[in-house]
Amino acid sequence: MRTAGIHDNRTPYYVFASGGVGSMVTIFGVPLAVLSGQLLIGVINGAFYALLSLGLAIIFGLLKIINFAHGAMYMLGAMATVVLFDAFGINYWVALFVVPVLVGLVGVVIEYFLLRRIAGQDHIYSLLLTFGAALLIQGVLTNFYGVSGLRYAMPDVFKGGMNLGFMFLPYYRAWVIAVALLVCFATWFMIEKTKLGAYLRAGTEDSQLMQGFGINVPLLISLTYGFGVMLAAFAGVLAAPIYSVTPIMGSHLLITVFAVVVIGGMGSIGGAIITGILMGVVEGLTKTFYPPASSAVIFLVMVVVLMCRPAGLFGKEA
Amino acid sequence: MKTSNKIVATAAALAVLAGSAHAEIADDTVKIGYLADMSGTYRDLAGPNGLKALEMAIADFGGEVNGAKIEIVSADDRNSPDIASSTVRRWVENDNVDMVAGLVASSVSIAVSDILEENDKLGIVSGSAASSITNEHCTPNHIHYVYDTYPLANGTASAVVNQGGKTWYILTADYAFGHAMEADVTRVVEANGGEIVGTLRHPFPTPDFSSFILQAQASGAEVVALANAGADTTNAINTASEFGVTQSGQTLAALLLFLSDVHALGAEAAQGIQLTTGWYWDMNEETRAWSDRFLAKTGVRPTMVHAGIYSSTTQYLKAVAATESDDAQTVRTHMMETPINDMFAKNGRIRIDGRMVHDMYLAEVKTPAESKDEWDLYKILQTIPADEAYRPLSESQCPLVENS
Numbered sequence: 001m002r003t004a005g006i007h008d009n010r011t012p013y014y015v016f017a018s019g020g021v022g023s024m025v026t027i028f029g030v031p032l033a034v035l036s037g038q039l040l041i042g043v044i045n046g047a048f049y050a051l052l053s054l055g056l057a058i059i060f061g062l063l064k065i066i067n068f069a070h071g072a073m074y075m076l077g078a079m080a081t082v083v084l085f086d087a088f089g090i091n092y093w094v095a096l097f098v099v100p101v102l103v104g105l106v107g108v109v110i111e112y113f114l115l116r117r118i119a120g121q122d123h124i125y126s127l128l129l130t131f132g133a134a135l136l137i138q139g140v141l142t143n144f145y146g147v148s149g150l151r152y153a154m155p156d157v158f159k160g161g162m163n164l165g166f167m168f169l170p171y172y173r174a175w176v177i178a179v180a181l182l183v184c185f186a187t188w189f190m191i192e193k194t195k196l197g198a199y200l201r202a203g204t205e206d207s208q209l210m211q212g213f214g215i216n217v218p219l220l221i222s223l224t225y226g227f228g229v230m231l232a233a234f235a236g237v238l239a240a241p242i243y244s245v246t247p248i249m250g251s252h253l254l255i256t257v258f259a260v261v262v263i264g265g266m267g268s269i270g271g272a273i274i275t276g277i278l279m280g281v282v283e284g285l286t287k288t289f290y291p292p293a294s295s296a297v298i299f300l301v302m303v304v305v306l307m308c309r310p311a312g313l314f315g316k317e318a
Numbered sequence: 319m320k321t322s323n324k325i326v327a328t329a330a331a332l333a334v335l336a337g338s339a340h341a342e343i344a345d346d347t348v349k350i351g352y353l354a355d356m357s358g359t360y361r362d363l364a365g366p367n368g369l370k371a372l373e374m375a376i377a378d379f380g381g382e383v384n385g386a387k388i389e390i391v392s393a394d395d396r397n398s399p400d401i402a403s404s405t406v407r408r409w410v411e412n413d414n415v416d417m418v419a420g421l422v423a424s425s426v427s428i429a430v431s432d433i434l435e436e437n438d439k440l441g442i443v444s445g446s447a448a449s450s451i452t453n454e455h456c457t458p459n460h461i462h463y464v465y466d467t468y469p470l471a472n473g474t475a476s477a478v479v480n481q482g483g484k485t486w487y488i489l490t491a492d493y494a495f496g497h498a499m500e501a502d503v504t505r506v507v508e509a510n511g512g513e514i515v516g517t518l519r520h521p522f523p524t525p526d527f528s529s530f531i532l533q534a535q536a537s538g539a540e541v542v543a544l545a546n547a548g549a550d551t552t553n554a555i556n557t558a559s560e561f562g563v564t565q566s567g568q569t570l571a572a573l574l575l576f577l578s579d580v581h582a583l584g585a586e587a588a589q590g591i592q593l594t595t596g597w598y599w600d601m602n603e604e605t606r607a608w609s610d611r612f613l614a615k616t617g618v619r620p621t622m623v624h625a626g627i628y629s630s631t632t633q634y635l636k637a638v639a640a641t642e643s644d645d646a647q648t649v650r651t652h653m654m655e656t657p658i659n660d661m662f663a664k665n666g667r668i669r670i671d672g673r674m675v676h677d678m679y680l681a682e683v684k685t686p687a688e689s690k691d692e693w694d695l696y697k698i699l700q701t702i703p704a705d706e707a708y709r710p711l712s713e714s715q716c717p718l719v720e721n722s
Contacts (some may be wrong), residue, residue: 287533
């Protein structure tokens with residue numbers, strides 16, 4: 001039985017600082033040990049980006065909807081986790097399943113009542129509509145909850161961490177990377193390798209033909225949008241114990257995730273996952289060598305990629 | 319003879335009238351513009367509740383000044399100097415706004431003070447922190463009221479150094495406030511025999527601090543200082559706790575914490591953190607009485623900024639009434655000549671550089687056992703007298719200060 005692991009861990013975990021390591025390798029002035037830690041953090045953040053950009057890529061790649069409400073859905077996932085715990089005592093494990101479904105339903109409602117009205121029109125309308133919906137949701141929640149953040153306790157089983165030698169890795173971060181990659185892979189598999197995924201891909205490519213086969217394409221579209229939203233909400237549940245849960249937590253992340261999707265290629269599911277992880281690492285390296293640019297570096301990459309390969313790293317030409 | 323007497327008399331009468339026309343409230347209205355972050359990171363420390371504090375001040379004053387009515391306009395600056403500048407320009411050039419209140423992000427205050435100087439209107443900065451606002455960025459058209467980075471460093475940093483934290487690693491928000499805070503902390507730490515072993519400038523705002531906390535840990539510094547505010551500080555504190563920063567022996571020093579942040583963190587997560595504040599709701603009978611009224615209106619206890627907005631607006635209205643003018647220089651001069659001892663400030667006065675100096679307080683966040691309700695969060699450890707807390711005029715780079 002593990003007690004709160006942190007209190008046991010009194011040994012210094014940055015071995016190099018104690019002067020005990022023989023030769024300290026540095027790269028551009030940064031010790032190798034520190035760099036390894038930063039790369040690991042970069043991969044963890046990257047898995048997070050991958051999860052978020054996956055939902056966005058599905059919604060755009062398959063439905064051709066530019067979903068600017070994605071950040072708000074991520075935020076709803078995190079807020080719902082906290083609110084459900086405070087009001088009904090729903091714990092983290094149950095929330096991992098229940099919250100994405102609930103927020104997914106919100107997504108289906110948005111698609112059915114709002115997005116369907118502008119189906120088939122220019123992409124810009126879906127951008128504006130979802131952006132407006134996001135602002136509305138954020139504004140209402142800010143009114144009730146303020147922006148200082150709601151508290152959500154880390155689940156007991158994840159408290160503490162392990163000493164890897166070059167850094168101290170909290171258990172929760174290890175969990176995040178594992179489950180995020182698992183969900184990403186499962187989603188990719190479902191879309192690329194299963195019959196349901198095939199229906200989806202075919203239905204969005206040629207909906208009339210599919211309807212001729214008796215497939216209810218509008219329902220499929222609603223469910224797909226709902227599924228993309230579910231992925232965002234799932235990321236929100238994962239975020240609740242470690243990030244400040246505020247109504248504006250999604251707005252900053254949204255732009256970064258869009259950049260990731262654009263770099264990966266707007267139509268590519270697998271590309272979104274790989275690019276997410278890659279960008280997490282790039283951002284992590286920037287945070288190590290030149291932190292003030294770490295918010296902007298992903299956009300720099302986006303500019304370069306768009307100039308050299310407009311379809312994105314893994315995208316197919318439209 | 320009679321005609322020339324008449325001419326002299328008329329001329330004298332006209333001269334008197336012309337003279338008194340200056341000591342008059344233009345268009346019979348005193349218009350106050352409230353500018354703050356209403357929806358972003360800094361919303362809770364001032365924001366919409368700051369507007370309520372402003373309204374309380376006006377209502378308590380009687381709603382009018384010498385027969386002239388008091389009007390309020392407000393806007394959300396979204397922490398953007400561009401939006402703030404264009405809003406204030408519109409206010410002073412088209413809307414006859416006499417005084418701009420609130421003013422939260424330091425970059426906003428610096429940008430707005432230029433426009434106020436151009437148009438000779440008055441600004442009272444209550445939310446911003448950068449000490450540069452009354453140093454190299456001082457103007458004759460604004461007053462910096464509640465606090466700044468200089469006493470924050472003097473209070474918190476020297477307390478932590480004297481408790482044994484000699485080596486420091488500073489995480490700085492990469493904009494005006496962060497830079498000012500970092501400069502002031504560096505000065506205080508080095509003056510007390512400490513050493514800055516590293517600094518890191520992170521973007522403002524930053525959602526994920528894991529990489530930066532890791533670097534702070536790797537530095538081996540005894541103290542990890544946070545020269546940031548709002549959501550950045552709470553995120554950093556939570557991440558530091560997750561990565562075991564204090565558990566493995568480093569001290570976390572949060573240089574700017576508002577009551578709204580500590581309330582969000584809770585006594586459990588924030589206990590033991592030391593901070594410097596300009597005011598606390600539970601200090602005495604006067605502060606408690608006003609806080610109860612604020613709580614009834616807003617549902618939350620006030621931060622020092624809310625109290626400062628109330629106090630500064632009251633002082634402003636008193637000055638307008640006494641000078642019978644809404645001219646910026648007249649009112650500001652009168653405010654500088656008037657000592658301030660009210661619910662908000664003890665031993666307060668406004669100096670030539672616009673800095674309102676008053677007693678500051680070193681506080682510590684209570685443990686969950688000591689905290690009797692959700693807002694019972696600070697215990698005041700010591701008072702830092704006004705003259706010791708703030709940058710002395712002899713060190714000032716403000717052109718308004720005559721330093722030979």
